[in-house]
Amino acid sequence: MFQRGVEIKETIEDEDREIVTRCQKGDVEAFSILVERHQKKMLNVAYRMTGDYEEACDCVQEAFLAAYRGIEKFRREARFATWLYGIVVNRTRNRLRQIKSRRAHEGTVTEYRLCEQTFRNDYEKMNTTESTAESVADCWERKELEEKVQDCIGGLDEDFREVLVLKDIQDLSYEEIRDALHIPAGTVKSRLFRARLALKDCLVRVLGDAR
């Protein structure tokens, strides 16, 4: 069973294979390609785990630096991105233990960025003055909703939160989550289901029946 698993891993297609090889041979600049490709996904994982944009940026920086230091030891048993997810989650978990009390204080900046980003996307889509005014209102409503969802995500146990973010936000497969977090696939599933139920209960509590 394990043998088959290894064989499957070896045949996994990895778009980063060539770049990783260059990095392993000492090409420092090739690493910038990997940063460019993955920084957004990694930032979103860190952000959803911490709920703090600045802290998420720091976590991602640390994670990429750790990845660079350890890239020679990367054996391609999983995709590079999966390996990187594991590092980001690990770094973020460590950071969370240090910043618990600061997250709520710095939330305003993050919310503004989120709203601004959403507003820009909507404006590009609709491109009309009336719609723009409407989408600003929608934006703030959505922002409020997202804030509540984020609060509920932040209220989950760390183990549940990691799995929920990787599966429901980053859309990783169970196998990828298993490889990233080094936990059995069955544990991934059970944590995910419990995380979804807990999140549902939280949102019902926060949003009421109106949703």
Add this chain to the structure above:
Amino acid sequence: MSCEDREKQLPAYLEGDLSSMEMEELRDHLASCENCRKALEDLKKTNRLVRDLAEVSPPPWLKSQIMARVREEAGEKRGWLRKVFFPLYIKIPVQAFAVVVISVFAFYLYRQDAPQMRMKGIPLPSAPVFETTREPASPPSQGEPQKRSVAPKRTVRSGQEMPEASTGRSDEGASLVSSAPDEKTPERGTIAADEVAVENPPAFPEPVPPAAPQALGGEVKGAFSSPVKQKNGEARPATTFPREKNGVCEPDEDLCRYEANAEDVERSLMKETRMTGAETTLEWILSVQDAAAAVAELEDYGGKVGLRYTEAAVRGGQHVFTAEIRPSYIGVFREKLQSLGQVSADKEPEIAKDIQWVRIQIILVPSARNKP
């Protein structure tokens, strides 16, 4: 199975992760249970909300900052010390502070040592060392060597003033400082000075007051101090020092001016002064029958008492032997001189403890008498 247990199955039900029997049972339950149906709907909405969360974009500086640190990391493998000063915001202030501290310290050292270097006779690039000596104005007769006294020699170390002295005073007929280097040791940068004998010089108070040099007939500015003491004796080994006030040399006053008549010129000896560490000069007159032989013997004997810069010359028909000697060997050397002839100094001079080398000049004069 209670509704609570059924609700826990809902996430797996949505994923299709239940057995067919469990799926069938749950489906039947949902058809009949309003609360569980609502829970299922809430769960679906929750999943939608989570999936629809807006993505955040990385800041533009994130990639460049990561790569800057990666490049630093790549270059850092050369040494662990660099890790200590890894961020530039630490490294630059530390380096700037170090430069300032070193500069201030160097300037402080320079200010502290410059006067001492001058006092010790260490040649400074901008301040060449000159020595001028006066001898008695009238020469003693051949038969009266005991009357001959040696005047205190004044050492002047000066920078820009000396050319003025050499040119300004030459028209007065005195044999003064000459800038002509000695042909024997031109590479040592020697500078000629004059030496004038003064007969029956007045007694010196101790320490020598500023007026004393003037009493010798020389016009001297500034104060002198003499670490050499000799209370008795007709010859007065004198000590020359750069003039100083409160321990600091004052180049502006480092010029000794002499007035001498034509006879002095005839008697004066041009003397080369090496740029050495000697701070004190003794002048003795040795009366011997054969001056040349005595000089030769002194040269041979020099090695035994550690003489340096030994030099023998004939000036104005007189043999002059000059050298530098450690103060501790002066007594032995004087005894040697006494074995050769009559020495003007009958007592061993007192030398200040901090003097390392003493310049000694012996003028050999012919004597009708035999050695004692």
